[in-house]
Amino acid sequence: MIEVKGAGKQFGSISALNRLDWTIGEGEWWGIIGPNGSGKSTLMHLLSGVERVSSGMINIRGRNVADFSRKQLSRMMAVLQQEGIAPVHYPVREVLEMGRYPYLDWLGRDSKEDVDSLLEGIMDKLELHELAERPLDELSGGQRQRVALGQVMAQEPQILLLDEPTTFLDIRYQQQFMELVANWRRETGITVIAVLHDLNLAALYCDKLLVLRDGREVGMGTPEEMLTADRIRSVYEVEPVVVAHPASGVPQVLLSRQNL
Numbered sequence: 001m002i003e004v005k006g007a008g009k010q011f012g013s014i015s016a017l018n019r020l021d022w023t024i025g026e027g028e029w030w031g032i033i034g035p036n037g038s039g040k041s042t043l044m045h046l047l048s049g050v051e052r053v054s055s056g057m058i059n060i061r062g063r064n065v066a067d068f069s070r071k072q073l074s075r076m077m078a079v080l081q082q083e084g085i086a087p088v089h090y091p092v093r094e095v096l097e098m099g100r101y102p103y104l105d106w107l108g109r110d111s112k113e114d115v116d117s118l119l120e121g122i123m124d125k126l127e128l129h130e131l132a133e134r135p136l137d138e139l140s141g142g143q144r145q146r147v148a149l150g151q152v153m154a155q156e157p158q159i160l161l162l163d164e165p166t167t168f169l170d171i172r173y174q175q176q177f178m179e180l181v182a183n184w185r186r187e188t189g190i191t192v193i194a195v196l197h198d199l200n201l202a203a204l205y206c207d208k209l210l211v212l213r214d215g216r217e218v219g220m221g222t223p224e225e226m227l228t229a230d231r232i233r234s235v236y237e238v239e240p241v242v243v244a245h246p247a248s249g250v251p252q253v254l255l256s257r258q259n260l
């Protein structure tokens with residue numbers, strides 16, 4: 001459903017991405033990994049239509065991303081950044097409602113009959129009822145990220161783009177966030193593309209990983225195929241120990257102290 005054909009991006013003399021070629025199927029969960037500056041966020045910007053490709057093209061459901069209007073794109077895909085949403089002084093319920101923006105007509109009427117029950121359902125799933133009237137800027141980072149997820153759920157997209165969504169969360173909220181996305185995908189068949197710094201979370205949750213380095217694809221495949229000690233060593237320049245997760249068997253990456 002998402003076809004990336006020879007896509008590249010230049011910023012002046014900087015080549016941020018070079019000739020990427022792959023297809024993401026409907027309902028898959030892809031992780032994008034790679035060192036800082038490898039082009040991960042640039043790729044998310046190209047996929048979401050925020051930036052245009054300098055070469056090649058990106059098609060979504062057979063149509064060039066550049067040919068969709070902003071509103072059409074927002075009805076199809078939602079983007080969630082590292083810091084979620086700006087900590088505005090609006091109650092949580094209103095912040096969720098803002099996710100409906102792409103569906104409002106010029107009179108501000110929603111094309112959906114029953115928005116209230118949609119929002120109720122989201123607040124149930126994300127346990128946001130007790131926070132509904134609290135202003136967003138008074139919540140903790142983990143709570144805010146949950147509200148941000150609620151807002152993109154209200155947007156009812158078919159594609160979810162996440163750019164390092166768990167970076168500022170403690171391990172409990174990291175796990176909670178990933179589980180909520182996993183449940184959402186199970187229930188709706190949504191396609192998820194997530195830039196993740198945490199290789200172990202990526203291995204636990206993603207079907208496929210795309211590994212970038214210096215704007216180039218250095219590999220694409222299952223976590224088992226991608227997270228080998230050799231590949232991690234060459235991509236990140238560390239000396240890793242890769243073990244199988246004792247419960248699920250997926251690869252988990254450990255570092256060792258260098259000077260003992």
Ligand code: ADP
Nearest residue numbers: 011014016034035036037038039040041042043
């Ligand atoms: P990552 O998200 O993997 O850390 P980015 O996609 O943010 O990497 O950046 C990839 C490269 O592109 C970097 O060298 C960065 O400096 C450059 N870059 C990204 N956005 C811009 C921009 N708007 N203008 C100029 N250079 C940019």
Ligand code: MG
Nearest residue numbers: 040041042163
């Ligand atoms: Mg980035």
